[in-house]
Amino acid sequence: xxxxxxxxxxxxxxxxxxxxxxxxxxxxxxxxxxxxxxxxxxxxxxxxxxxxxxxxxxxxxxxxxxxxxxxxxxxxxxxxxxxxxxxxxxxxxxxxxxxxxxxxxxxxxxxxxxxxxxxxxxxxxxxxxxxxxxxxxxxxxxxxxxxxxxxxxxxxxxxxxxxxxxxxxxxxxxxxxxxxxxxxxxxxxxxxxxxxxxxxxxxxxxxxxxxxxxxxxxxxxxxxxxxxxxxxxxxxxxxxxxxxxxxxxxxxxxxxxxxxxxxxxxxxxxxxxxxxxxxxxxxxxxxxxxxxxxxxxxxxxxxxxxxxxxxxxxxxxxxxxxxxxxxxxxxxxxxxxxxxxxxxxxxxxxxxxxxxxxxxxxxxxxxxxxxxxxxxxxxxxxxxxxxxxxxxxxxxxxxxxxxxxxxxxxxxxxxxxxxxxxxxxxxxxxxxxxxxxxxxxxxxxxxxxxxxxxxxxxxxxxxxxxxxxxxxxxxxxxxxxxxxxxxxxxxxxxxxxxxxxxxxxx
Ligand SMILES: CC(=O)SCCNC(=O)CCNC(=O)[C@H](O)C(C)(C)COP(=O)(O)OP(=O)(O)OC[C@H]1O[C@@H](n2cnc3c(N)ncnc32)[C@H](O)[C@@H]1OP(=O)(O)O
Ligand SMILES: CC(C)C(=O)C(=O)O
Ligand SMILES: [Mg+2]
Numbered sequence: 001x002x003x004x005x006x007x008x009x010x011x012x013x014x015x016x017x018x019x020x021x022x023x024x025x026x027x028x029x030x031x032x033x034x035x036x037x038x039x040x041x042x043x044x045x046x047x048x049x050x051x052x053x054x055x056x057x058x059x060x061x062x063x064x065x066x067x068x069x070x071x072x073x074x075x076x077x078x079x080x081x082x083x084x085x086x087x088x089x090x091x092x093x094x095x096x097x098x099x100x101x102x103x104x105x106x107x108x109x110x111x112x113x114x115x116x117x118x119x120x121x122x123x124x125x126x127x128x129x130x131x132x133x134x135x136x137x138x139x140x141x142x143x144x145x146x147x148x149x150x151x152x153x154x155x156x157x158x159x160x161x162x163x164x165x166x167x168x169x170x171x172x173x174x175x176x177x178x179x180x181x182x183x184x185x186x187x188x189x190x191x192x193x194x195x196x197x198x199x200x201x202x203x204x205x206x207x208x209x210x211x212x213x214x215x216x217x218x219x220x221x222x223x224x225x226x227x228x229x230x231x232x233x234x235x236x237x238x239x240x241x242x243x244x245x246x247x248x249x250x251x252x253x254x255x256x257x258x259x260x261x262x263x264x265x266x267x268x269x270x271x272x273x274x275x276x277x278x279x280x281x282x283x284x285x286x287x288x289x290x291x292x293x294x295x296x297x298x299x300x301x302x303x304x305x306x307x308x309x310x311x312x313x314x315x316x317x318x319x320x321x322x323x324x325x326x327x328x329x330x331x332x333x334x335x336x337x338x339x340x341x342x343x344x345x346x347x348x349x350x351x352x353x354x355x356x357x358x359x360x361x362x363x364x365x366x367x368x369x370x371x372x373x374x375x376x377x378x379x380x381x382x383x384x385x386x387x388x389x390x391x392x393x394x395x396x397x398x399x400x401x402x403x404x405x406x407x408x409x410x411x412x413x414x415x416x417x418x419x420x421x422x423x424x425x426x427x428x429x430x431x432x433x434x435x436x437x438x439x440x441x442x443x444x445x446x447x448x449x450x451x452x453x454x455x456x457x458x459x460x461x462x463x464x465x466x467x468x469x470x471x472x473x474x475x476x477x478x479x480x481x482x483x484x485x486x487x488x489x490x491x492x493x494x495x496x497x498x499x500x501x502x503x504x505x506x
Contacts (some may be wrong), residue, residue, distance in 0.1 A: 001257045004247065005223040007136075007199065008034050009043040009055070010272060012072055013237050015228035017278060024056045026275045033271050034228075038263040039067055039240075041223075043096060046072040047086035048079040052231060054086050061090035066093040068134065075099040075124040083132045095128045096164075097361065098138035101145040101153050114149055121153055122160050129161025136164035143167070143174040143182065151189040158192040164223060165196045169212055172205025172235060182359035185218035199223035202238040204230060206436035209238035214246055217254060228272040229280055230286065241265045241286050241318070249312055266319035286313065292323040297332025300325045304334055327374070329363040343371065345378055363366040365481060366458045377462050380479035380489070387476075387496040388413055389439070391488045396427045406430035410438055410492060428487050435491050438500050445491075450483060463490035472501045 007338045010026050014020070022030070023286025026395040027044070032446075034042050043054040044060040061069045069090040073079035075097055087093035092352050099110070099120055106112050110122070121137070128135040137157040142150055154165050163220050167186070169179065179200070187193050200216035200223070202209040213224050230239030244260040251257075269287035282290045292315040294300050302309035303323065325335045336356055340347060347355060358377050363369050369377075393409035408431060420437040424430035432445065447466035463486040466475045474497040 001251075001255055004038040004217055004221075004256045004258050005197065005199075006038075006258055007041040007043065007070075007223055007225040008037075008039040008227065008240055008242075008262055009201075009225055009228040009237065010034065010231065011060070012043040012045050013233060014231040014276070015045070016233040017236065017276065018234075020276045022275060024052065024059055026060055027056045027061065029274060030275060032066055033264070033268050035064055035066050036261065037268045037275075038259045038261045040259055041068040041070055041094060043070045043072060045434075048073060048076075053080065057083070057086040058089070061087045061093065064337035065091055068094045070094040070136065072094050072096045072098065073128075075120045077127060080124060080128050080131065082275055092134070093132055094134040094136060095132040096136045096166075097124050097128050097139065098140050099124075100170075101150055102141035103146065104144060105141045116250060118153060118156055121156050121258040125157050125160040125162050127364075128239060134163045135161055136166055137162035137168035137199075138168055140168060141170045142286070143169040143179065144171070147182070147185050148189070151186055153185060153190055155190050158190070158196045162468045164199055164495065166199040166201050166223075166225065167216075168201035168225075169203055169209075170201075172209060173309045174201035174212055176211045180215040181213045183216055183221055185432065187220070197222040199225055201225040202449040203233065204235040204237065207235070209236070210242045210246070213238045213243050214254070217243075217247070217256060224506040228268050229278060229284070231272065231276060231278050239271060239285070240307050243442070245286050245313060245318060248317075262317050263319040264487065277422065286318055291315075292320055292322065293326050295328050296330040298336060298502070300331055300335035304338055326361070327369040328367065329360070331363065331369075339371075339374060341380075343374060362460075362481070369506060373460055376462060376479045379477075383488055387493050388500060389418075389484070389492050389496045391492050392417065392421075394431065394485060394488050396431065396484055398427055403429045408434040408438060410435070427484055431484065431488050432491050435488070435495055439468075439495050441495055442496060442504075443467045443495070446473065447475075448487075450487070463487045465490040465494045467491075467494045467498050469498055470502060473496060474498045474501065 015022055026206055044057040047054045047057045057071045071083035071086055073083045073095060081187055083095055099117055106117055125137055139150055139153050153435045161361055190381060198221040199219055200213050202212040217224060224243055226238035226240035228240060230236040247254050247256050247258055280287055284287050294303050299310045327339060333356055336359055378459050389410045389412055392411045395407040397405045403423045404427045405423045409417060409419045411417050418438045420434050422433035422437055424433050446468050449464040451462045460479055461483045474494045476490050476494030478486045478493055480486035480489060
């Protein structure tokens with residue numbers, strides 16, 4: 001198995017994401033975590049860019065023991081010497097010197113001829129090599145560079161001392177097949193190809209950064225570059241965690257090893273997201289919140305029987321706690337019953353059917369049915385089945401700044417339907433008056449409490465009531481998504497008990 005080196009540039013190219021600005025402490029925190037992750041090289045910054053960047057590169061160079069620390073530098077003597085000052089205390093310092101080689105960049109940005117660029121490559125790579133044990137040279141915008149000229153530049157860079165040659169797809173322009181062929185071309189047209197390690201560096205403008213990186217690896221290169229969570233300039237860089245996991249899961253295909261401790265992936269991703277403020281999309285591969293979540297009944301059933309039916313990556317592999325079977329409207333009985341058992345409910349066949357029906361009704365209205373919902377559901381079911389009356393229908397007419405009216409329909413245990421209407425100062429009072437009329441009660445509401453037991457806009461409401469009449473005091477509760485419905489259920493629960501007690505006492 002060949003070894004693929006991982007060069008992480010979260011702290012340099014990643015920080016080039018619009019709106020991201022890491023302070024030196026935050027960069028140190030990320031650097032420590034990258035070391036734990038096991039990257040071979042970390043690009044700590046661009047030392048000549050600012051005083052703050054210089055300090056960060058120097059601080060990181062002083063603490064990192066198990067990875068090479070690198071700074072970016074333009075092909076300019078002053079940038080190279082500044083990087084040298086920042087990196088001189090590193091255990092394994094490395095310089096990354098770059099210049100653009102595409103006609104577009106040379107003509108419009110650098111305003112240099114090919115000959116001038118070649119001369120600059122020779123002199124700056126040689127200077128870099130006189131200061132650093134390891135020099136990486138990048139031909140910026142390589143994928144839009146004339147291939148013959150690129151081969152010439154690369155040969156000169158290796159001849160002048162470059163140890164690593166990076167062929168960046170700076171603007172995310174290439175595709176897997178073309179990038180693969182470009183490395184093949186260089187292998188065949190750069191005489192000193194074998195004297196350097198070739199590296200890929202991809203951007204995601206066309207959404208192909210990871211695929212392009214994997215194609216480069218297939219073409220035989222030794223180093224891959226990218227960032228955690230794929231953050232970076234414009235659409236970002238290749239996501240290193242995705243590449244590491246792809247190489248691991250498809251080892252049969254890529255036949256390559258890495259030094260990445262996959263278990264550190266989740267922690268690294270979370271830290272980078274928190275400190276940069278770049279939120280990881282839920283559906284992002286490997287580290288998204290939904291990466292190990294199954295919602296549909298058929299998938300959940302498969303995963304419960306054998307996880308590999310729908311999971312090619314086990315969550316534990318990347319430091320994620322466990323997969324998640326999200327209960328929602330696409331879930332089936334297997335997942336529902338599995339969760340019920342997990343929550344400690346031993347339900348009879350009949351209770352199970354009833355609970356599953358209620359769950360499906362709730363799931364139709366709610367994005368995700370949470371554990372609290374399930375407890376509430378069972379609680380509500382229990383309440384509904386230990387009482388003489390059930391709310392069948394509720395209609396409330398609300399008029400602002402006026403008396404409210406409600407029509408309530410109840411069903412008793414024999415299936416008899418009872419209905420009445422009443423008014424009240426508020427909607428709940430109107431409902432309660434209607435229920436009192438139906439049950440022929442003249443009770444006092446001692447306590448009424450409402451609580452949201454689940455989270456979000458579609459949370460379930462839990463209402464508690466206490467009623468008193470003729471020296472008898474009873475309580476009841478009701479659960480529903482709608483507050484008025486939960487209130488009606490809670491009142492009917494208590495009123496049913498009260499009616500029973502008063503009848504027995506007579
Ligand atoms: C593909 C990449 O990601 S490259 C890295 C990009 N990262 C950054 O630019 C972040 C840090 N950059 C900075 O802080 C600033 O741009 C600095 C400090 C580097 C330079 O700032 P300034 O001196 O004000 O120059 P400015 O950024 O406006 O322009 C860049 C200059 O560098 C030149 N240049 C660009 N790339 C290179 C290179 N690889 N080698 C030599 N010169 C270069 C440009 O031609 C331009 O030169 P000019 O001033 O003679 O026209
Ligand atoms: C500095 C270089 C390597 C770069 O980030 C790019 O070309 O994308
Ligand atoms: Mg880049």
